[in-house]
Amino acid sequence: MNPWLIAALVILGIAVVLLIVCIIVVIGPIKKVVTLLLAHAEGIKKQLSPIQTETTKLTTTVNHLMADIEYKKESVQSVIQSVKHTGKILDQVSDVSHDATVKVMKKANNDPQRQAEVERWTNTAMGIIQRKA
Structure with missing residues (x-):
């Protein structure tokens, strides 16, 4: 065999072995650092x-509060x-009661019997108010 070929193969073998040794030397500390990082x-x-x-x-509490x-x-x-x-609604009720009151007053003004009845009720109401006071 050719001595150059053998020398090249030997050098190649040594280079491969050195490469493997360097990788192992570098990976060892990196493995420890990676293990520490994983633990942290x-x-x-x-x-x-x-x-x-x-x-x-x-x-969850904030969502409940927002819903509340x-x-x-x-x-x-x-x-x-x-x-x-x-x-x-109160305006409408007031208008209706005013209209009803006006109608009653017109009827009372034209009817002496109703005027007397209104006067009796007014006197009765005033008597109650004066007793309370």
Whole structure:
């Protein structure tokens, strides 16, 4: 065989062995660092678990509070709407009662018997008011 070929194969073999040794020397400390990093990551994960649980509870509580506030806001809005319409209804009732009173007064003014009845009721009411006072 050719001595150059043998020398090249020997050099190649030595280079492969040196490469493997260098890889082992470099990977050893890296493996320790990676193991430490994984241990720290696991510790951080354990610390974050209660925080995540608390965050979930707080989110649920906030959602319940928001739903409660929305319900109460809608309830108050319905009351406000009712109050707004109360003025109109009272105006209508006042108009109707005024019209009825005017009709009764016209009838009473034209009928002496009704005038006497109104006077009796007025006197009775005034007597009750004076007794209370």
